[in-house]
Amino acid sequence: MREKLEALQAEAIEKVQSSDNLQSLQDVRVAYLGKKGPITEVLRGMGKLSPEERPVIGELANKVREAIATALDNKKNLLEEAALNEQLQKEAIDVTLPGRPVKAGGPHLLTSIIEEVEDLFLGMGFEIKEGPEVETDYFNFEALNLPQDHPARDMQDSFYVTDHLLLRTQTSPVQARTMREYDGNKAIKMICPGIVYRRDTDDATHSHQFTQIEGLLVDKNVRMSDLKGVLLEFSRKLFGADREIRLRPSFFPFTEPSVEVDVTCKVCDGKGCNVCKHTGWIEILGAGMVHSNVLRMSGYDPEEYSGFAFGMGVERIAMLKYGVDDIRHFYTNDVRFLSQYHKA
Amino acid sequence: MYVSLNWLKQYVDIDNITPEELAEKITRSGIEVESIERVAPESTNVVVGYVESCEQHPNADKLNLCQINVGTETYQIICGAPNIAQGQKIAAALPGARLPGGVKIKKAKLRGVESHGMVCSLQELGIDEKFVPKDVTDGIFVFPEDTEVGTPVAELLNLDDVILELGLTPNRADAMSMLGVAYEVAAILGKEVNQPEETYQTSDSKAADLVSVKVEDAELNPYYGAFVIEDVTIAPSPLWMRNYLMAAGIRPINNVVDITNYVLLVYGQPLHAFDYDKVATKEIVVRSAKQGEKIQTLDDQERTLKGDEIVITNGNEPIALAGVMGGANSEVSDDTKNVLLEAAFFDARAIRRSSKHHNLRSEASARYEKGIDPNRVQRAGAYAARLLAEYAGGKVAQGIAAFDELDREEKQVKIDTASVNNRLGTTISDEEIASILTKLQFGFEQDNSQFTVFVPTRRGDISLFEDMLEEIARIYGYDNIPYTLPEGEAFAGKLTTKQYLKRQLKQYLQGAGLMETITYSLTSKKRTEMLVSPDVSEQAVFPVKLKMPMSEEHSHLRLSIIPELVNTLSYNVARKQENLGYFEFGRVFLSNEEQITEQPNETARLAGALTGTWMEQPWQQEKKPVDFYVAKGIVEGIFAQLDLGPVFQQAQVDGYHPGRTATVSLNGKVVGVVGQLHPTVQKAFDLKETYVFDLDIAYLMDQYEEVPSFRTIPRHPSVTRDIALAVDEAAHAGDIQRTIQEAGGELVQQVQIFDVYQGEHMEAGKKSIAYTVLYQDPTRTLTDEEVEASYNNIIENVKAKHDAELRS
Structure with a gap:
């Protein structure tokens, strides 16, 4: 099981890195960390393990889960930042054009x-x-x-x-x-x-x-x-x-x-x-x-x-x-x- | 008053001070020297020449070829003056001479003949033409026969003189004479005053035998003295006298007249010379004029007398308007043999009235009306008699035929050193006060720090403690008074509420984009009849009219600021300044009497005028012209500043667009107007669409509550309901809004219009107006039922009152 978990981690992180938009990243999150995902499955099969193995595998499973989650979050931040930058670039205006005049009166001398x-x-x-x-x-x-x-x-x-x-x-x-x-x-x-x-x-x-x-x-x-x-x-x-x-x-x-x-x-x-x-x-x-x-x-x-x-x-x-x-x-x-x- | 320094020197020593220093000292201690002028600063190389021969120029009819002997040499000079003749002594400007105005004299050829200089007129030597004797204004000046050839004319004509022009305040009548100025200068410089020599030889005649003097009213004429001088020869007066008269701004005429003027200038005492033989009755009667009585004065004007003038008569008819001007019927002329010389004291007020009424001011009236010195009347007469004997060959009769009830007493003023110092904030010593009084040549008695001052009668302006205080302060020197701050209790300076509001409203309007103007309160009659706000015109008001306006344009006080603002817009638009927003916070003047007798009601108005583009952002294609709602928004802002709620109602107001004008009301009272000018008014002022507002700001500020009571900040949620109504296109949204407000009941906090629409999907002749109604009770949460009930009542009312249909 240990090998399986480690393989899952490598596989998931690979997919995270290759995602190039927020949607595909979300798909990876669902596929690996969702309720029907392989890690949940591993954890469900823990009953078959010996009492000595259970905590070890459990701990490993959690570590794998966290590592994938962290990778997902980091990638998400990167993608969001890129998206924001792109948006900001699109929003750029010509700041040298004149401003909107404010009507200004004043007192008699x-x-x-x-x-x-x-x-x-x-x-x-x-x-x-x-x-x-x-x-x-x-x-x-x-x-x-x-x-x-x-x-x-x-x-x-x-x-x-x-x-x-x-x-x-x-x-x-x-x-x-x-x-x-x-x-x-x-x-x-x-x-x-x-x-x-x-x-x-x-x-x-x-x-x-x-x-x-x-x-x-x-x-x-x-x-x-x-x-x-x-x-x-x-x-x-x-x-x-x-x-x-x-x-x-x-x-x-x-x-x-x-x-x-x-x-x-x-x-x-x-x-x-x-x-x-x-x-x-x-x-x-x-x-x-x-x-x-x-x-x-x-x-x-x-x-x-x-x-x-x-x-x-x-x-x-x-x-x-x-x-x-x-x-x-x-x-x-x-x-x-x-x-x-x-x-x- | 023009003061010739050469002349002044005869009475006071000013040798060791420059004219500029003297002028500064005079100015700093009492009398403003307005200018310092040199008579002819540039005349050099102009000397007296003798005309040895004078022949017509061979090639020119109007020119003369003269040989002029200047002592050392004889010059050939061509001269065009009509009055030049052989044997005269004239002013010759020789080659190299410089004349006033930068003229340089050079050798020249005129019509083929050489000319080595120029024969000068007085004007060419720098004397103002209006002071030049009339007989030589068109020609050259001829010196007396005994003048030495070769003498520089600058000396002879007093061209090296310096003239100080004194700006005299009405209290300093004493300085309207050379002696008076001498006393002033002597006080400043610590010098003595030299008095003129007034004694004279008399003949065997007695004045009292030659003329009788009668005065009817001693109040008006407390002293009248008549000197008689027989066998005078009328001739020009001596050159030096003519020079001084010209320097003082008086044109020389002949010896007799010049002497009276000269003595007037020396003493400040007006004198008048009558032709004795023309006073055929040998009688002088001084009386009040009779109404309608006529006299021809020396200026050749026939004057009809009003009745309160003093006249000098020969017992039958007036021969002089006393203290103002002599009469033509007794004028000294070239044939005059005997002179009756008047030296008199007339009441200042009477002379002032007389001079004002006849709009006739003379050197005499200017002095009489400000008060003359009673102790100089006879002295001046005596000095004139002496001069008439000396320069007109006259024989002075003994004595004076006089009426005399004149008070010549000196006034006494008590001062003490402590009071002087208390009032000035100084520490002047008793000795300093005594020294100042001595400098002023005021007599005084001193008892330590108590002084009794005997004020010389020449200083008629001094009668009170503070008059003496001023004399002491100005001679002590204002610079020597220290700087202190008042010691009284400290006040807190603060604007009143209205002063504060006025500033706040002005600031609001400036922030709203309007510029402040200040226009004239005086306007034309026509403008008082236009663009008057309905709250003013509904009262019976009349404009205040001036008795004697200077022009039609400024003949009435305004009833409205608007015409002035509109005129200001027009002025600017004509100068291509087309986008304008102005306001003025000013007064209007409302009288309720057609013929004004009481002060009018002066009330503050706040008015504005706008035209052209209001907002513009060219590259975004935004350009919003001024419209009714811009002006109305500003008006609403003014009310908001005062925490007041106005009501606007469509109205017909003269001069305004009938469909774009509203009265502004508060508490059921009309307080102003906002609207577009009527197109015909716009056209008359060359304006495009122009919007104005005009508010009774005095009333509005009265309604302002200084500390508004606290309003609870709501803690419970509000509920809103939108209502869209189809109404007649002529319906007024504001009227419906008020219906909603009233029908909705107390829970309705606010009704706002959020949409107005006309066009597709609307029946012809209808428009849609949509309102948001905000319900709130600060103390509790509202129930659906009560909101529903209010809403239903609103719908019912708008249907009934405005024929509105609910749009779904």
């Missing part, structure tokens, strides 16, 4: 700047306020220390709707409204982005509609040095960590002292170039300490509270930061302009 500035000031603990664009003469002018007949009203010719309603010429009325809302007894830290309007003929540097962001901080003991500190922080975050700022005296009716704020030119690093008209500095903001009349009119006691305010033109910031050469681009919405500033 002014929105990007506004959100960037908002985030900087949110980080410094400011909140964001909004107000109406059709504003009363009171909030747009009078509450900001610009009474009727004040010469500074000439600085910003306005679009009037009625004798006392106009399209706001600045976002400052939101400051006056916020001071009112805060009842004259709470600290205020806010910025107000928004659209404003002035009687300008649209050209490369003027637009009858544009965007401002103003900020206001009112508290006890606010100092001009705080204004410098906050604006330096802001300028460095917006324009780069190595920027410097400087203040120049100016005039706004609602602040006193009033200043204009310059930042060192990014293009030439303050050395002087065409962009900064060879001064090394670029004007980015107007600012100042809130005028006592403004505080008083909005319910804050100037003896107790002081504050600073600042304002910037968003288009101007965008033009400086990205070198945009014509303010009308922001409102023409040419897709070739808009898509330049998308991160898509």
